[in-house]
Amino acid sequence: MNKRSVIIAGIVASLLGLVLGANFYFMYYLSAEEGHLASVRALENMIRHKMRHLKPNYLNRNPRFFMFRNKLLKNYKAAPYENASVLWDIANWWPHENEVYPLYDSSMGQLLETMRREPITRVSNLGRGTQLKLLMKLSQQQKVIFKPQWYPRDEVIEGMVYSGKDRHTAEVYAFYLGAVLDFRWTPIVVGRVVNLKKEIYANGDQELQQTINIETDEEGKETYCLFGKCHYCNEEETVCGDEKHNIEGVLIYIVPGTMAKRRSPWQRTYKEDRRAPWEDDMTYCKALKNKMETIRLLDLIDVAIFDYLIQNGDRHHYETREERVVLIDNGKAFGNPNKDHLDILAPLYQCCLLRKSTWDRLQVFSGGVLTEIVDRLSKQDALYPLITDKHKKGVERRLLVVYAVVEHCMDIEGDKMFKTL
Structure with a gap:
């Protein structure tokens, strides 16, 4: 065989090896990828099957509901107040670990009225974070956070689950939902209509006033538009007052004490072309159980259920x-009522752990009453109704999914999945 033949044979062998290697690569890695996807799809199919065969107690009203309903309605009923300073002292004394307020307290109705009615005396930009927020001081020196309205109630936010700006009424809804489910880890929140000219601009510091554009038309009518100061704030995206300069917004109680910010183990990549490991690995929680305290893991699973519902x-x-998880910043909820992003529940279906108290409480509000009680509690709020009927149906639909996932976990773990921590 001459030299030329040897070279040609070598090239052919190399090409053959490359083709075989490529075939092996694609067969191995594509089958592995399909395996991951199949496990997620299998979970979705299982949930659909479970939902078709849910026990009647998940579909019907729980008789225990009425006892809880009456106590909640009494506790959160608006009540007149005389001394706002005393009420703020009580509220600032309430927080213990991650519980922001007690299960029942006769001062709650008065405190909510205080937040709705106390005059605003000072306003400044709250520059930290990605969303527009203001720091307000009320007449008794109590500070609260103000988030303005960006969208009408019925606007559907398309795109990723985290798309869009904060939905202001989601913060109020989260407060009442937390109260109902005994996740009293959210700040106390009320809706309020605020005058952008008289209450915000007039009481704002110089920096805030510089982030409010004032335009006058040919008839001399003024329009006030706020763009604020934050990571994404800019003059092209503003919140403008109506003809009376009013805007909707929410006042959020600032929880006292030291807060520590931690990265979620179920954090997304926020890149459409790259998925996080937990999104495809159904055994992801196995390693977490070995390195995270069970009480923290149970907190995060409770948070996942809460976040999935909204x-x-x-x-x-x-x-x-105090080393316990709190539910701060709940504005990115209720974007699209027609979509249920199951992966928000990953901590539950990957870990198959749940507090017994959480499971008992979830079952109390079966049969469509969860949104009913939140709706009744929030009727006194200035921004009622907080969400549309489509969003309410979405919450009830997702509660059935939670029931189905827990049933799935019980098939695997039995009653040992429930913890009393």
């Missing part, structure tokens, strides 16, 4: 107070 898929970090 479709908040943007909890890339979470805050802790």
Whole structure:
């Protein structure tokens, strides 16, 4: 064989090896990828099957509901107040670990009225974070956070689960939902209509006033538009007052104490072309159980259920107070009522752990009453109704999914999945 033949044979052998290697690569890695996808799809199919065969107690009203309903309605009923300073002292004394307020307290109705009615005396930009927020001081020196309205109630936010700006009424809804489910880890929140000219601009510091554009038309009518100061704030995206300069917004109680910010183990990549390991690995929680305290893991599973019900898929970090998780920043909820992002529930279906108290409480509000009680509690709020009927149906639909996932976990783990921590 001459030299030329040897070279040609070598090239052919190399090409053959490359083709075989490529075939092996694609067969191996594509089958592995399909394996990951199959496990996620299998979970989805299992949930659909479970939902078709849910026990009647998940579909019907729980008789225990009425006892809880009456206590909640009494506790959160608006009540007149005389001394706002005393009420703020009580509220600032309430927090313990991650519980921001007690299960029942006769001062709650008065405190909510205080937040709705106390005059605003000072306003400044709250520059930290990605969303527009203001720091307000009320007449008794109590500070609260103000988030303005960006969208009408019925606007559907397309795109990823974390798309869009904060939905202001989601913060109020989260407060009442937390109260109902005994996740009293959210700040106390009320809706309020605020005058952008008289209450915000007039009481704002110089920096804030510089982030409010004032335009006058030919008839001399003024329009005030706020763009604020934050990571994404800019003059092209503003919140403008109506003809009376009013805007909707929410006042959020600032929870006292030291907060620690921590990265969520179930954080998204926020890149459409790259998925996080937990999104495809159904055994992801196995390693977490070995390195994270069970009580922290149970907190995060409770958070996952809470976030799934309201479709908040943007909890890339979470805050802790005295080493317990608190539900701060719930505005990225209720974006699209027609979509249920199952992966928000990953901590539950990957870990198959749940507090017994959480499971008992979830079952109390079966049969469509969860949104009913939140709706009744929030009727006194200035921004009622907080969400549309489509969003309410979405919450009830997702509660059935939670029931189905827990049933699936019980098939695997039995009653040992429930913990009393």
